[in-house]
Amino acid sequence: MTAPPRLVKWLPVAYSVAVDVAAAVAATLLYLTFVEITHGPVPFGYVLAFLIGVPLAVRRKWPLAVYAVVVLAQNTATLLHITLEVYTPTLFALYLVAVALPRRRSTPALACGAVLTAVAVAISEPWPDDFGITLTVWFLMGATWTLGWTTRVRREYAAKAAAEEAEHALTEERLRIARELHDIVAHSLTMIAVKAGIANHVAEEQPAEARDALRVIETTSRATLVEMRHLLGVLRSSEGPELSPVPGLGDLPALVERAGMAGVPVSLTITGAPGLPDGVGLTVYRIVQESVTNVVKHAAPARCSVSIAVSDARVVVEVSDDGAGERVLAGGGGHGLAGMRERVAMYGGEFRAGPGRDGGFRVVAEVPFG
Structure with a gap:
């Protein structure tokens, strides 16, 4: 038993949404824990935890806005010594920015996030720890952006190849239909034209031969109509036509x-x-x-x-x-x-x-x- 087409269509979307929601829940719970570890029950820390985690659930709809909120919230958490990991929520949001947006927009987003991170780490951490942390986060951000950008390029190439293949298939089908129409119409009209000329030429002097020519015209016309109806039925059908036997030996x-x-x-x-x-x-x-x-x-x-x-x-x-x-x-x-x-x-x-x-x-x- 196969799944309904609509269900098959929405399965990838549902999977993507489920991944984003799961990431949002995990990030929020993680930063709520960090708040408890570093400062105890601090209301502003809870707000930051929700700002870092919850927006990830809608990152596919507003990738750039979600990235901006998460970067600002996570760097604020760094200034307050709440962040205890390598900016995983920021990386999660940055990946989709690189996938969804053209390079002229995703590159400035990467640069701004990298600068904000460097400033926040430099203020919150002593030298030389801040330098090592900054390099680590920059490397992870650069690698994430590169992975997202290559994914975008690969998808664009696949879409272009699919479009070219569809165009080629359409052209081939048009040529096939043109060949079939030419072969059916040219043959039949030639026979009809020849016999019509004979009938017109001998109609008065040899009516019997004229009638024979008209019978040929009638037979050829009927056969042509059958072939044309069959071909038009194939073209009009959207669910697969009932094909009659094709001509052969x-x-x-x-x-x-x-x-x-x-x-x-x-x-x-x-x-x-x-x-x-x-x-x-x-x-x-x-x-x-x-x-x-x-x-x-x-x-x-x-x-x-x-x-x-x-x-x-x-x-x-x-x-x-x-x-x-x-x-x-x-x-x-x-x-x-x-x-x-x-x-x-x-x-x-x-x-x-x-x-x-x-x-x-x-x-x-x-x-x-x-």
């Missing part, structure tokens, strides 16, 4: 069939073990989808060949065509090839795209897994 025949309807015959060959991790299967599907879309968009009429070879450790995807159309390479005006390259790079694979040896265009991606 088993969805490639339908993709090839739609490309054929758009006027680009595609031959598909898959060799090796059919099982792939979902992420790798999606990457392969998107690479084939974008490559075939580019053929339809830039090279039609053309023939296209898709070859997928799956081994125990990697999958090799090769898409080539015999068209003469120009393509938009990564770094140019398009995003398709750049998106494919990014997908492959996520798995530490290799990606190549360019003119084929016998004309046309060729895309090769090697994606390791396992």
Whole structure:
């Protein structure tokens, strides 16, 4: 049985408050004892004991004010020969000053406390005892301030690293969403645009072919709507969406069939073990989808060949065509090839795209897994 989230959130705060309250009680009782030892029941000594100990309970809320009260009260107790230890309450308050405040404020606080301590010890203790006591307290104050300051620096660095990591994760997620939207929309709109052009061109003379084109448009549109609803559901859900199966090797025949309807015959060959991790299967599907879309968009009429070879450790995807159309390479005006390259790079694979040896265009991606 796990603790409620609100309780988990407040546990560190409650622990910190408990430590401060315990320190305040211990310091107050200690100095009440010192008053009894040194002067007996003296009302002003009791007041000093409470001023030295009680403020420590709220040092996290008002660190500088608490430090000032404790330093003044403890040095007054030194002048009255009540202090019989090495300024532990002052050190306890000084640590949080160094942690909570920037150095331009905590350093003067350290210096003022050190000067007040030196003056109080010099007045209350004979030479050379005062010199040794002052050096000891100064050393402890300096060490405490240094420990607090390094803690502050470490926390600032951790916060900065966490912010940079969050920003990097946000950027990666935006790129992932952009890739998914591009692959879904570009492929579908290309098919729709091609078929709409055919339907418009032959509507009067060949109404049967026009109706076939409209059926392709309808089928493609419905499939695109399903994918878009799924993607939007993932983005809108705050409690983890119900994920439908992601596209993979088993969805490639339908993709090839739609490309054929758009006027680009595609031959598909898959060799090796059919099982792939979902992420790798999606990457392969998107690479084939974008490559075939580019053929339809830039090279039609053309023939296209898709070859997928799956081994125990990697999958090799090769898409080539015999068209003469120009393509938009990564770094140019398009995003398709750049998106494919990014997908492959996520798995530490290799990606190549360019003119084929016998004309046309060729895309090769090697994606390791396992």
